[in-house]
Amino acid sequence: MSVRISVSGASADAVRAAVPGLVSDKVASGIHGQNADLWGPDAQSESAKRLGWTDAVAISRPLVDEITALRDELRQAGVDHIALAGMGGSSLAPEVITQTAGVELTVLDATAPGQVLAALNDRLASTALVVSSKSGSTTETDSQLRVFRRAFSDAGIDPTGRIVVVTDPGSPLDTAAREAGYRVFNADPNVGGRYSALTAFGLVPSGLAGVDVAGLLDDAQSVTEALGSDSDDNPALILAAAISATSPRRDKLALVADGTPIVGFPDWAEQLIAESTGKLGTGILPVVLGTDAPELSENLPDLQVARIVDDAGSDVFRNDGTDDICVSGALGAQFLVWEYAIAVAGRLLQINPFDQPDVESAKTATRGLLDERPEPEPAAFVSDGIEVRGTPHVIGAASDLASAVDALLEELGPDGYLAVQAYVDRLALPQLAGVRDLLAERAKRPVTFGWGPRFLHSTGQYHKGGPATGVFLQILATPAEDLDIPGRPFTFGELVQAQASGDASVLAEHGRPVLTLTLTDPDRDVDALFAALR
Structure with missing residues (x-):
């Protein structure tokens, strides 16, 4: 088989507990046969038209x-x-x-x-x-x-x-x-x-x-038969149980590319997991991490670690008590294994893995802002050239950039996470991705990082439909040059601003703390931002 999975610790216990039931319920062969009843009556109509993969x-x-x-x-x-x-x-x-x-x-x-x-x-x-x-x-x-x-x-x-x-x-x-x-x-x-x-x-x-x-x-074909098999060694059943059936459940999943020749796989898996599972107040939050990310040394009780490796049989464990899952295999095969596994995880979590009920809310808010095009909400204050806005509990006691960041982190609970959402030109400001590790060192909690609006089609569903434990840092930048959109009454600059504002409003309506920082002169303001985050 071209995909190998190693499990240990809590994930191994979850596999032993959950896989036999999945086998006896014929879940794998049911998915392979496109049985739309596997996720309950509420999901039947949606799953009936979403199993073609x-x-x-x-x-x-x-x-x-x-x-x-x-x-x-x-x-x-x-x-x-x-x-x-x-x-x-x-x-x-x-x-x-x-x-x-x-x-x-x-x-x-x-x-x-x-x-x-x-x-x-x-x-x-x-x-x-x-x-x-x-x-x-x-x-x-x-x-x-x-x-x-x-x-x-x-x-x-x-x-x-x-x-x-x-x-x-x-x-x-x-x-x-x-x-x-x-x-x-x-x-x-x-x-x-x-x-x-x-x-x-x-x-x-x-x-x-x-x-x-x-x-x-061809690589995907090599695992097709195994994935449809109701067997204890079905890799999709093992992976599904490992990431969604731990007891107590670890609802954050670190995705770490560790020596794999596959480039960027955690970013693809992030969308699959977050948008499929983050709903009805539950779900698995994927957290894309580097091999030396601060979270990996914190031994967080709610963080599971999945490493994408070159060879799951090699010595990839770091002996730090957190590495419970290692997955290796060719890219085509891994695509299919993870798709099956997350569909199975939906059954274990008792949710529909094929809908995304909360994604549309941000789109609706964006459309409303583009249609009405109201005057921008004034900044609560400007610090070091950076405009600062936020929900009342975050912004109320803040007087400068550093205290605003402090106030946001104070909203982070013991089972929470911080989501950094950068609505900027990532070709011009790639260094902003570095704020993730800085904030993780301070927060001692999982921190996700997403380029906007890209993440709206990925973790955006989880942030609004999953557990209400997230706090949110938006980073925007005033563009040096705007660009009109033929046949539309708004520009790209206005579109990205509306997407950020629309999502912030929906998060606030869901009771999520939000801090929005706008870099009015990005080349100048990046240093001030990093200083405040430190």
Whole structure:
């Protein structure tokens, strides 16, 4: 078998306790047979149309020749650079696939004006754009398509030869794309975005960029039989039990890439786990960590650690009492194992792993702000050039940047976590990711970090639908240059601001503490921010 899993400690106890019941209930063969009743009557209607991923390998095989033929056609036309406009599962899987293969793919899953401009200005003459969206109604992806279409036309390039669309059959995007003359790949409509790694959403951009997608499917095929088996050694049953059946349950899961040749896998798994499990006040919070992250030495009682390693049989344990799960295997096989495992975890947690009931709330709030476009809420105060806003309990006693951060951390309970959400151009400000470790050292609790609005399609569901234990730090930046969106009454700068404000308002309505810091001069203000966080 091409995937190996090692468990110890609490996770081993969970496997011994939970797997026999999963085997006797024939959960694995039920998923393989697309039994929609496995998650209870409330989930039946949704799960009935969301289990197509179990057949993804077979359904996707015919795509390989089509992708290869289009790649050759584009290269003959001088196109050797692929950009991808997509959010959530539409971008995270191709990002992992191409990075692991060492193949270049420009992933545009952002609305920060500077990041969009960087993509537009990068070899446009030799670029093709893949637009990936199940419906095409995703505001970010629609906006990215609009600016690229204009850029191609302004450069004298026919967009019909440079825009490739991946979408569900019969979707509004499918109809519009065919009318416009774009090349269209249809994906299986019975697959949700976060389970779509081995469908057209994962394969088309990756294959066009140069990845051997047939090999990826071969790797997944190697575990298909084992995953459908009602057996104690089914890797998906073992993994599901290890991460969701500990007693008492450890509801935070550290995802650590530790020597694996797979690049960025925790970021893909983060969405799968958070959006699938974080609802009805429960769930597993994925926390993407480096190998020397502060949390790993804290021995936190509610933090489980899963390491993605090169060989699960090797000496990967650190003897610090926290390393309970190690997983190794080829990328295609791991995609499928984790998809099965999280579906099984949904049954163990007694939730529907295929819906995302709280994601829409932030989208609705964003749309309202874009429609009404009210004056920005004034800052509570400005400290070191940084505008400070927040919920009353956080901002009430604060007088400067440092005290505002202190007030937010004081809201962090013994079973809580801190989420850092950076709505900035991550190409221009990559150093902001460093605030995660700084805050983890101070908080002594798990800290997640997400680039906005990307994380809204990932951990955003958990933050609003999961346990009410999170506190939230938003970091925004005033863009040096804005960019209009053709056919829309708002700019990218206004869009990213509305997304941050909309999400903050929804979090506040859910009783979550929020601190929002806006860098008015990012180059200058970053040093002040780090000083305050220290």
